[in-house]
Amino acid sequence: MELALAFRSDPRFRKIREDLLALIGEYQGKLAFPGNKEDGSYEKLLHEYGQYRGAGLYYPYLSSGLGRGALVELADGSVKIDFICGIGVHFMGHGHPALLEAALDAALEGTIMQGNLQQSTVALDVARLLLQKAAPMERVFFSTSGAMANENALKIALHNRFPARRILAFERGFAGRTLALSSVTDKAAYREGLPEALCVDYLPFYDPALGEASTVQTLQKLDEYIRRYPGGHALLILEVIQGEAGFSSGSPAFFTSILARAREAGILILIDEIQTFGRTTELFAAQNAGIMDYADIITVGKLTQICATLYRKELQPRPGLLSQTFTGATAAFYGARSVLSELLSGNYYGPQGRISGLARRVRERLSQMASLSEVRIFGSMVSFVVGRGEPEKIRSLVQDLYARGLICFTAGSEPLRIRFLLPAGCLQDEELDLGLAILEETVQDR
Ligand SMILES: Cc1ncc(COP(=O)(O)O)c(C=O)c1O
Structure with missing residues (x-):
């Protein structure tokens, strides 16, 4: 048995851990x-x-x-x-017993941070859990923020579809605040004074007041862009439920028509689930909307504690394209494992x-x-x-x-x-x- 396991199974450690959790529970109770x-x-x-x-x-x-x-x-x-x-x-609230336990166990690992070069088995566990219900995604790359997960998604798509340079995004969408993503996020105030880092073409999002005429309108706009820049688009970015816009979503026909047309044109599809993952009545909002099969890349964050880019194996980039020093704090990985295990096994x-x-x-x-x-x-x-x-x-x-x-x-x-x-x-x-x-x-x- 490796020493770490022996330590964690040591009855003296288990007793201290139990006592500590009981003690904090006592204060929480007050x-x-x-x-x-x-x-x-x-x-x-x-x-x-x-x-x-x-x-x-x-x-x-x-x-x-x-x-x-x-x-x-x-x-x-x-x-x-x-x-x-x-x-x-x-998502699990404050001081959830399982997360306190996870953080305590993480604190007793030898390093505060996990890295791309050196990580512990907890990273493997989190990868397995994230991919468990994520088909057709088979690959995962960790990062420390939702914005970095989206940056990595952009790199995977642009790299794969080179020389296509353009991105399609939806009006009022939010993708993060890096320099590149401030070109994608449709909010003028968030890019004030910044240079345009990416060429982005915006599509109207679903408008319930127009009903299915909204689908026709967006399809026409999409076709217009495809005609204007033949082979020019690498990626379409979609939030199934636009979070920062106040939770607006589309009809199944809207999503499937737009995504089918994009796919037909050879454009990769990124579903940004940084705000929606785990929160709808399916694990992925894309499953809820019945469009998981259209996804080439999915990004998750927030409640997962660790952010990640999930992608199809055909999109595996050349080594060196994606990397960074930290993948996340050890406590964040333990937290991610705990939250994901709960979501996958509880009746959510x-x-x-x-x-x-x-x-x-x-x-x-x-x-x-x-x-x-x-x-x-x-x-x-x-x-x-x-x-x-x-x-x-x-x-x-x-x-x-x-x-x-x-x-x-x-x-x-x-x-x-x-x-x-x-x-x-x-x-x-x-x-x-x-x-x-x-x-x-x-x-x-x-
Ligand atoms: C849909 C969506 N994408 C990306 C992000 C960026 O995530 P982060 O703030 O962790 O960089 C957010 C954050 O609110 C988001 O809601």
């Missing part, structure tokens, strides 16, 4: 909303951090490091209820799964709030409009919600929506009700 806010140095901490960043924090949020499920303690002793979860990272997906159940509950609760409109719910992803969604009013509403104890965020524009990325891996009915009661009360008071 957490209760809204906590015990103390006046004191917290404001100073926020101010100091704001100075270093050159701008204040979006919320006055600095956590103490202790949390339980949707509850998180801040460094001033107050307790908030978290419905945005680090913009989708903490399908019409009777936990995510469907959560979505039904949220829909029912939100339907009782008359002041909300245009509610969109895709599994654990939720957005809605309050009033007319005027940006200033919504930003101030979000701060008010925060002050009263509910952490959420915005998405979309005109109208600006309120967005939840719910911690479906832990959320209890009482926590959901508490958060929604804060929402209802706050909206009514305004």
